[in-house]
Amino acid sequence: MLLTSAPCAAVVAASAGPSGRVGSLGSALVTDLTAPVLRLVDRDPVVSPDELVAALVPPPRFADVRFSTYRPAPDEPSQARALHELAAFAQHISDRAQKPARKGLFRRAAAPAEGRGVYLDGGFGVGKTHLLASLWHQVPGPKAYGTFVEYTQLVGALGFAETVRRLSGHTLLAVDEFELDDPGDTMVMTRLLGALADAGVHLAATSNTLPDKLGEGRFAAEDFRREIHALSARFDTIRVDGPDYRHAGLAAAPAPSTDDEVRRRAAADPAGTLDDFADLSVRLAALHPSRYGRLVDGVTGAHLLGVRSITDQSVGLRWVVLIDRLYDRSIPVIASGDPLDALFTEELLRSGYRKKYLRATSRVLALARDAG
Structure with missing residues (x-):
């Protein structure tokens, strides 16, 4: 090849x-x-912190994808199910974003409902990124889309508290290719997603490993396993099966x-x-x-x-x-x-x-x- x-x-x-x-x-x-x-x-x-925030959008390859352009393989029913579940999740986010906040003269504002997440698991080239970008395009803003390394760099540039402040008003945080390359980054990302979910931000991620298996074979420290499992509880896992479309039939x-x-x-x-x-x-x-x-x-x-x-x-x-x-x-x-x-x-x-x-x-x- x-x-x-x-x-x-x-x-x-x-x-x-x-x-x-x-x-x-x-x-x-x-x-x-x-x-x-x-x-x-x-x-x-050179990339400034403001540019890092503004750049949290799907890359050019996925700028025009939508749920309507995703073509599930007829012999892979999990792809059609994933499309249906992601579309329903997008509708849930949109409905909640349009719901007016309860106000009253003497009423304290209610704490935001905890944000939930979806986790797209599957092999290479089955359309997970296409679906994730379609979800981002479907929901109202403000919203963010980036890779794992882009978010960890954002925390490094702005600091943890400022990153949470800038992103906590978002409707959706999408993380493509969630991977655990570094123990420090793992802890930072786990804290970030937890803080944003507590603030009501919905989460969506893709990876090639189930969330409760992240880090398996990489880290031995028990505290990292606890962090990883705590993170996995935030997500409903959606399986996307199929061969790598990039090389199918080539x-x-x-x-x-x-x-x-x-x-x-x-x-x-x-x-x-x-x-x-x-x-x-x-x-x-x-x-x-x-x-x-x-x-x-x-x-x-x-x-x-x-x-x-x-x-x-x-x-x-x-x-x-x-x-x-x-x-x-x-x-x-x-x-x-x-x-x-x-x-x-x-x-x-x-x-x-x-x-x-x-x-x-x-x-x-x-x-x-x-x-x-």
């Missing part, structure tokens, strides 16, 4: 223009490989491109980037994962030279986040070196983060196919 590139002539012809990267020689178009290309390693994205991914092919395609893409895989891995270590989205904003193609299978856990987890941000923005990936389905070694795939690596592999192969 590897990667190929489109014929060079077709790429150059489609990209000819005033960028200075494509020129002509007689009647034949050629790519100017000496023209400067953009590099992710040269970028230094042939094996084609072979990696050559270095020259990657350079030619990068030169023909005015908004594409070209990076050495090792250099970009080093650059990612210097950036907080919350900045990876801004890092790739505006990029139309990510071109990577010399991809090598990752053996280090920290490096692997950074690439998981970057691949998620590339996937959110539908940015094709063109690469040379090792096959993209071997990006994470078997040792990493046997680790406690196995499901993250498998999801990232599924997504990067989809982006490779998007590259054509």
Whole structure:
């Protein structure tokens, strides 16, 4: 399951223009490989706390999804049930948001009813994110949608109390890909969701692990297990079964491109980037994962030279986040070196983060196919 590139002539012809990267020689178009290309390693994205809050919306890939655009597989009844239950949950949130607050001259305002949550559990590529984003689109605001790392970074930027203050008036907090990467983040997120639910905020999350199994095989401390189980009680679990739609019925991914092919395609893409895989891995270590989205904003193609299978856990987890941000923005990936389905070694795939690596592999192969 590897990667190929489109014929060079077709790429150059489609990209000819005033960028200075494509020129002509007689009647034949050629790519100017000496023209400067953009590099992710040269970028230094900065995201303010206010921008972090404003950015809590579904990513571009899911900006237009709705319940009406979700197509349950006929042979997977859990998908139709999930769609029905999420639509009912959205109606419940909307009805409660429209209910006027009880007021009286001498009556103390009633405490808000505790917010409830739904938890979408299932494998990769069964439409959990589609359903979560559809729920967000369906309910009235204010509301927030983000990944686990985006919320933990928000707490780091604003402080816990300020984050609760800013989000406690929301109707819904949606958390995509709830994962337990770090014990400290686990405690922060558990406290945040608990405080917001107490304030009446409804919660929705996706993951590839049942909520009462989160952290299994990763942490031994008994107090973390207690935190995780307390969190799971906030959610009604909705199972979503099925095969990974991103690769259903598709042939094996084609072979990696050559270095020259990657350079030619990068030169023909005015908004594409070209990076050495090792250099970009080093650059990612210097950036907080919350900045990876801004890092790739505006990029139309990510071109990577010399991809090598990752053996280090920290490096692997950074690439998981970057691949998620590339996937959110539908940015094709063109690469040379090792096959993209071997990006994470078997040792990493046997680790406690196995499901993250498998999801990232599924997504990067989809982006490779998007590259054509």
